[in-house]
Amino acid sequence: MSDSPRSENMLFLTDEQLRKGIEAMFFAYRGFTADPDRILKKYGYGRAHHRAIHFVSRAPGTTVNNLLSILGVTKQSLNRVLRSLIADGLIESRVGTRDKRERHLYLTETGKSLEAELSDSQRERMRDAYRKVGPTAVSGFREVLEAMMDEDLRRHFAPAKDKK
Amino acid sequence: MSDSPRSENMLFLTDEQLRKGIEAMFFAYRGFTADPDRILKKYGYGRAHHRAIHFVSRAPGTTVNNLLSILGVTKQSLNRVLRSLIADGLIESRVGTRDKRERHLYLTETGKSLEAELSDSQRERMRDAYRKVGPTAVSGFREVLEAMMDEDLRRHFAPAKDKK
DNA sequence: CTTGGAATGTCAACAACACTGACATAAAGT
DNA sequence: ACTTTATGTCAGTGTTGTTGACATTCCAAG
Numbered sequence: 001m002s003d004s005p006r007s008e009n010m011l012f013l014t015d016e017q018l019r020k021g022i023e024a025m026f027f028a029y030r031g032f033t034a035d036p037d038r039i040l041k042k043y044g045y046g047r048a049h050h051r052a053i054h055f056v057s058r059a060p061g062t063t064v065n066n067l068l069s070i071l072g073v074t075k076q077s078l079n080r081v082l083r084s085l086i087a088d089g090l091i092e093s094r095v096g097t098r099d100k101r102e103r104h105l106y107l108t109e110t111g112k113s114l115e116a117e118l119s120d121s122q123r124e125r126m127r128d129a130y131r132k133v134g135p136t137a138v139s140g141f142r143e144v145l146e147a148m149m150d151e152d153l154r155r156h157f158a159p160a161k162d163k164k
Numbered sequence: 165m166s167d168s169p170r171s172e173n174m175l176f177l178t179d180e181q182l183r184k185g186i187e188a189m190f191f192a193y194r195g196f197t198a199d200p201d202r203i204l205k206k207y208g209y210g211r212a213h214h215r216a217i218h219f220v221s222r223a224p225g226t227t228v229n230n231l232l233s234i235l236g237v238t239k240q241s242l243n244r245v246l247r248s249l250i251a252d253g254l255i256e257s258r259v260g261t262r263d264k265r266e267r268h269l270y271l272t273e274t275g276k277s278l279e280a281e282l283s284d285s286q287r288e289r290m291r292d293a294y295r296k297v298g299p300t301a302v303s304g305f306r307e308v309l310e311a312m313m314d315e316d317l318r319r320h321f322a323p324a325k326d327k328k
Numbered sequence: 329c330t331t332g333g334a335a336t337g338t339c340a341a342c343a344a345c346a347c348t349g350a351c352a353t354a355a356a357g358t
Numbered sequence: 359a360c361t362t363t364a365t366g367t368c369a370g371t372g373t374t375g376t377t378g379a380c381a382t383t384c385c386a387a388g
């Protein structure tokens with residue numbers, strides 16, 4: 001391998017290419033959060049509320065502790081957000097039946113409707129982007145994202161991926 | 165095309181697939197910023213400082229106004245960050261020669277060294293992810309990201325892409 | 329030349345949301 | 359009984375966004 005047969009395949013690993021990837025990530029994430037941010041502002045909420053709503057919607061009945069480990073914030077920080085969502089009637093907190101220390105979280109009808117409004121807007125942007133580039137690019141996109149996550153995050157993300 | 169030959173190619177546009185893409189974006193971005201965040205904390209800086217340093221490094225001599233339109237924040241917000249970076253001797257602000265209202269920004273040697281430390285760590289993560297998935301996936305990744313940006317952001321991002 | 333507006337940047341005050349630390353309560357496990 | 363776990367709360371702090379007010383500089387119309 002004197003002439004390094006792989007070298008032509010490694011051009012995407014130059015510092016310049018990587019810098020472009022970094023900036024693309026920055027700008028894309030901004031675009032990605034722009035629509036929900038606009039909607040949230042109407043209701044006086046922020047991104048933290050969106051994340052809580054999203055993951056409660058994805059896993060109804062989840063506990064506060066579950067949410068904490070997924071979101072990776074402190075309980076004080078999460079609690080401030082949950083308190084306002086519960087007070088406003090978007091999230092319902094039920095004391096656990098088996099373990100009464102736990103609080104299980106559910107979206108109310110109002111909560112579901114905000115969740116739908118938020119995820120519709122975000123899905124629409126993602127759908128537009130996906131449609132533009134086609135399934136092959138999308139699959140590459142997902143591969144890179146998963147490779148970029150921390151290992152412990154991947155666990156939360158795709159727990160049922162081994163059914164291949 | 166009575167049986168819709170494209171339908172099998174549209175499976176990646178289901179709500180479930182889109183939701184997964186949304187979450188992947190969330191988790192990947194967190195991993196993406198984790199390393200720089202750790203480094204920045206050592207010096208008492210935050211993400212805003214990173215962004216300022218990054219774009220000053222990319223375009224030395226840029227003006228505050230330029231930076232504002234790229235970063236999409238208010239000038240007051242940027243100014244606080246710039247002030248501390250200038251006070252700490254990481255960025256140098258030179259009054260414009262042609263237009264004395266403008267301030268042109270440059271990294272000092274100290275600034276360059278922090279920039280290198282930050283971008284090295286971020287590039288390393290991106291390089292690892294890229295290596296894992298290969299050039300085809302990377303190209304798809306970049307395509308989706310660019311499609312997901314806002315149009316006005318894409319302008320800042322790839323101004324010299326027409327040399328095809 | 330002067331005056332007034334536009335562009336550029338700075339300072340001050342405030343809000344959102346993350347953090348740490350300390351503490352309270354209730355329930356479960358040993 | 360004692361410890362651990364799950365949750366919630368209070369107080370304080372830091373980063374980063376916001377708006378408002380203001381200073382400086384440039385430029386162009388009178």
